[in-house]
Amino acid sequence: MVARDQSSWDKMPDMPAGHFVSGLVYTDPDIYRDESNKVFSKVWHFACHESEVPDKFDYRVFVLNGQSLFAIHGEDGVIRTFLNVCSHRGAKLLDQPSGNARSITCFYHRWAYNSQGSCTGIPRASGYDDVKKEAVGLREVRTECLHGLIFITLDDGASSLAQFIGPALDRFSDMLTGQPLEVFHYNQAVLECNWKAWHETNMDLYHEFMHVVLRQTQVNAMPMEDRKLIVFDGGHGGSGGDLKAAYDGYDGFAGRGGDVPPLPGMSATDFRFINLFPSTAIISRGTVVRIDTVTPIGPDKALLEMRGLGVKGEPVEHRRIRQKHHNQYWGPFGRNVPEDMVAAESCADSFRNQAGRYQIIARDEKMAGQDDAILRAFYSEWGRRVGRDPGAPVK
Amino acid sequence: MSDHDAIRALIGKSCLTLDDSDFESYLALCAPAYSYCVRVWSPELRKDMIWLEHDRDGMAGVFEALPEHLQRSGRLSRLATVATIEAIGTDQFDVVSKFVVHHTDVEGRTQTLAVGRYNDRVVRIDGVVLLSEREVALETRDLGIGLHVPL
Ligand code: FES
Ligand SMILES: [Fe+2]
Numbered sequence: 001m002v003a004r005d006q007s008s009w010d011k012m013p014d015m016p017a018g019h020f021v022s023g024l025v026y027t028d029p030d031i032y033r034d035e036s037n038k039v040f041s042k043v044w045h046f047a048c049h050e051s052e053v054p055d056k057f058d059y060r061v062f063v064l065n066g067q068s069l070f071a072i073h074g075e076d077g078v079i080r081t082f083l084n085v086c087s088h089r090g091a092k093l094l095d096q097p098s099g100n101a102r103s104i105t106c107f108y109h110r111w112a113y114n115s116q117g118s119c120t121g122i123p124r125a126s127g128y129d130d131v132k133k134e135a136v137g138l139r140e141v142r143t144e145c146l147h148g149l150i151f152i153t154l155d156d157g158a159s160s161l162a163q164f165i166g167p168a169l170d171r172f173s174d175m176l177t178g179q180p181l182e183v184f185h186y187n188q189a190v191l192e193c194n195w196k197a198w199h200e201t202n203m204d205l206y207h208e209f210m211h212v213v214l215r216q217t218q219v220n221a222m223p224m225e226d227r228k229l230i231v232f233d234g235g236h237g238g239s240g241g242d243l244k245a246a247y248d249g250y251d252g253f254a255g256r257g258g259d260v261p262p263l264p265g266m267s268a269t270d271f272r273f274i275n276l277f278p279s280t281a282i283i284s285r286g287t288v289v290r291i292d293t294v295t296p297i298g299p300d301k302a303l304l305e306m307r308g309l310g311v312k313g314e315p316v317e318h319r320r321i322r323q324k325h326h327n328q329y330w331g332p333f334g335r336n337v338p339e340d341m342v343a344a345e346s347c348a349d350s351f352r353n354q355a356g357r358y359q360i361i362a363r364d365e366k367m368a369g370q371d372d373a374i375l376r377a378f379y380s381e382w383g384r385r386v387g388r389d390p391g392a393p394v395k
Numbered sequence: 396m397s398d399h400d401a402i403r404a405l406i407g408k409s410c411l412t413l414d415d416s417d418f419e420s421y422l423a424l425c426a427p428a429y430s431y432c433v434r435v436w437s438p439e440l441r442k443d444m445i446w447l448e449h450d451r452d453g454m455a456g457v458f459e460a461l462p463e464h465l466q467r468s469g470r471l472s473r474l475a476t477v478a479t480i481e482a483i484g485t486d487q488f489d490v491v492s493k494f495v496v497h498h499t500d501v502e503g504r505t506q507t508l509a510v511g512r513y514n515d516r517v518v519r520i521d522g523v524v525l526l527s528e529r530e531v532a533l534e535t536r537d538l539g540i541g542l543h544v545p546l
Contacts, residue, residue, distance in 0.1 A: 052440065060439070097439040186439045187446075189537050212463040252456040323445050331541075333433060333447040338541030339465040345540060 010357055012392065018376050019362035021390045023351035025382075026194035031393055032299040034386040039278050040065045042385070044144070044151040044164045046280040046293050047071050051148070051182040051312060053079060057100045057115055063303065064154065064295055069141060070094050071150055072101070074115040081143040081152045082117050087136040113138055147176035149291075168236035168274055175272070175284055178264025184319065185308030185326055191294075191341060193348030195279060195302035196382075198294045201340040202273070202281040203237065203378055205229070206363055206370040210343060213335045216249035218271070224369035235277030235381025237374035240367070242270040245285065250335075253328060260321040262286045263311070275374060277381050288325045300352065306330060306337070358391075398488070401524045402517055403477050406492050409513075409526060410473035413545065418458035425451055426518050426527040431545060433531040446533070447545060457545065466543045469500040473546065475513060486519040487527075496546055509535035509546060 013020040025031055048060045048071055059072040061084060068084035070093075084093050091108040094101070103120065104113045112121035117138040122131070143152050144161035147169060151161050158164070169176075191198055201207065208214040222244040230240030247256040247269065257268020266272065268286040275281045279294045289309040294302050308326035310319055329336040350356035361379070363372040379390040386393075396404070405424060412421035422429075429451040435444045449457065475494040482488050491514055498508040516528035531546050 098441060183440060184442070185444055185446075186437050187435075187444075187536055187538075189539055189541070191540070210465060212460070251460060252453065320445075320448075324448060327445070327447055331446045332538045333542050333545065335460075335464065335543070338467070338543060341540035342465050342467065 013358055013360065015360070015362055017389065017391055018380060019372075020358045020360050021379055022358055022393050023354060023356050024394050025390055026197060026348060026351045027299055027354070028394055029299060031386065031388065032296065034388070035296065036065055038385050038387070039382070040154075040296065042153070042155045042158060043278055044153045044158065044161050045295075046276065046291065047081065047143075047150045047152045049148055049181070049183050049291070049307065049309065050079065050145060050150055051180070051309075052098065053150075055100065057102045058098070059094060059101055060098045061094050061096070062305075064152070066297075067154075068092060069152065071143065071152070072115050076116070078116075079143055079145060079150060080115070080117065081141040081150075082138040083141065085139065086111060087119065087138065093138075111136075147173055148181060149176070164234060165236070165276065166232050166234055168232045168234070168238070168276060169282075171239075171272065172274060172282060172284075174265030175263045175289065180312040181263075181289065181309045182312035183307050184310050184323060185306070185331065187306050187332055189304045189306075189332070189341065190297065191302045191304055191344055192300065193302060193344045194299055194351075195294045195296040197344040197348045197351075198302055198304055198340075199275070199279050199281070199378075200375060201344055202283075202292070203275050203374040204361075204372070205374075206372065207340075207343065208370065211336055211339050213250050213253075213329070217245045217247055217253065218243070220249070221246035221269075224365070227368045229367045229371050229373055231373050231377035235378050236275060237377045238274035239272050242266070242272050245269050245271050256325060256328070257286050260287050260318045260325070261311075263289065275378070277378060283330075285325065285329065288322045290326065290330045300348065304341075398482070398519075398524070399480055402480055402488060402490055405517060405524050405526065406475050406477055406490065406513065406515065409529075410475050410494070414470065414472055416461075416544075418455075418461075422451065422455060422458075424526055425454070426520060426525040427451065429454065429525075429527060429529075431529050431531075433533055433546065435533045435536055437536070447531075449545075454545065457543075461543060464543045467498070467540055469498055471508065471542075471544070471546075472497045472499065472505075478512075488517040488524075490515040490517050494546075509533060509538060511535065511546075 052060045053073040059070045061070045070084050071081045086106040088111045110123045114120050117140050119133045119136045228240035231237035247253040262268045266286050273283040281292050283290045291307040293305045310322040361372040361375040365371040383390045431449050433447040475492040477492045479491045496509040499505045511533040514530040518527045
């Protein structure tokens with residue numbers, strides 16, 4: 001028999017642990033709650049790039065674990081992050097995604113805060129016997145910056161960002177710091193899938209075959225066995241050496257890269273990526289960088305944020321070309337990312353009502369080609385943190 | 396037909412032809428020096444962004460490659476209303492239209508996908524009005540799974 005009956009379909013795959021993942025990881029509400037408490041409340045999470053808050057009092061609002069937060073460039077030059085919640089009665093302090101606020105005044109009863117989170121003003125304060133400004137500052141969230149990337153953690157007791165990332169970003173330091181970079185593209189999309197279904201599209205190299213662009217520019221650009229993949233402690237993983245793209249293979253992409261300087265440490269046809277646990281990917285195609293971050297909204301809904309970065313202060317014509325290079329692959333009208341979104345939502349649809357039971361992540365190409373090692377490293381760390389076996393997460 | 400009627404028909408046809416994936420007819424509405432871009436204001440970056448930019452050949456290339464690509468299934472429906480037509484000399488016009496794009500999935504369910512404006516430059520060549528520039532000023536910034544086809 002080739003096709004399977006229900007019991008065979010339901011049966012755990014006959015493979016080593018780690019080579020498959022149960023579909024319940026995408027749908028089970030208890031697992032979702034565990035991820036919120038044990039992953040997203042604990043990890044260092046990419047919030048934004050330093051170029052998004054370049055000047056004193058610049059702020060950037062974002063959401064993690066359903067909580068609104070803002071990073072602000074303080075008067076003293078330090079970038080800090082606070083919950084976007086007024087200490088008085090909980091109103092949201094900042095309602096624009098970004099801006100500049102020398103003083104943050106709550107719209108509701110006009111309590112005011114400064115860029116270091118201190119409460120600086122309470123109208124008619126004499127009416128309170130037991131409320132002192134010193135005791136009602138904002139909730140500060142730990143914030144650290146690495147290579148221009150601003151990370152935050154909701155866990156006051158977490159180890160340092162450097163410990164969390166380890167050497168995973170080392171191969172990106174040239175590119176991210178050799179010249180000051182700047183975000184020129186930002187878009188969000190709410191996806192009808194679990195957050196992991198999106199992030200898997202970044203970790204799964206085997207699906208290159210889905211994208212006609214990658215079939216034509218990548219699969220044949222260098223021998224599969226010459227590719228090097230790498231995984232790190234903590235569930236991070238990416239390219240261990242540069243992959244290559246042959247842009248002439250796709251109509252309209254020919255000559256890509258010859259017309260604008262590549263980023264430091266890269267050639268125009270190099271392709272380099274790293275997936276940071278749990279949900280951020282940094283990808284560079286020679287001339288341009290993409291950073292994407294996915295955060296859960298519900299078991300079945302995820303917020304994807306996409307950023308594109310170029311060189312700060314570069315000539316208008318260079319920026320235009322970099323924008324084009326970004327958009328060719330990664331823009332909302334790109335040749336690549338919309339296809340990944342179709343894939344993420346499609347798989348989610350199968351697992352939603354347990355039609356799909358397991359996904360297979362068993363490719364072993366000795367850390368070359370389209371090895372699934374990055375996916376396995378992710379799920380191993382995921383399992384450690386949520387205290388569940390990804391292959392059998394519900395007893 | 397008056398200039399205004401001809402321009403309204405041109406904008407209408409630009410929607411119909413894209414809806415029908417009749418790209419040859421769409422390109423026939425475009426002047427040889429056609430340029431197309433999608434511009435979006437980002438309140439996050441407090442900057443304008445360009446999400447797509449092509450000349451006529453680039454647009455033709457996009458259309459040609461479409462069958463190879465994995466796309467959102469279903470159909471798009473573009474509805475544009477011409478709001479203003481301003482003559483620049485005798486053979487050029489600046490035309491602003493409001494548009495809304497609906498998506499109908501394969502089950503026949505329709506949802507609003509995007510709203511915005513077409514800021515068009517229309518030229519008259521040999522008595523025929525043609526699109527010479529189209530800027531799609533998108534108000535909608537979350538396009539869900541995105542698009543391979545221009546709006
Ligand atoms: S809730 Fe902010 S001042 Fe009252
Ligand atoms: Fe992909």
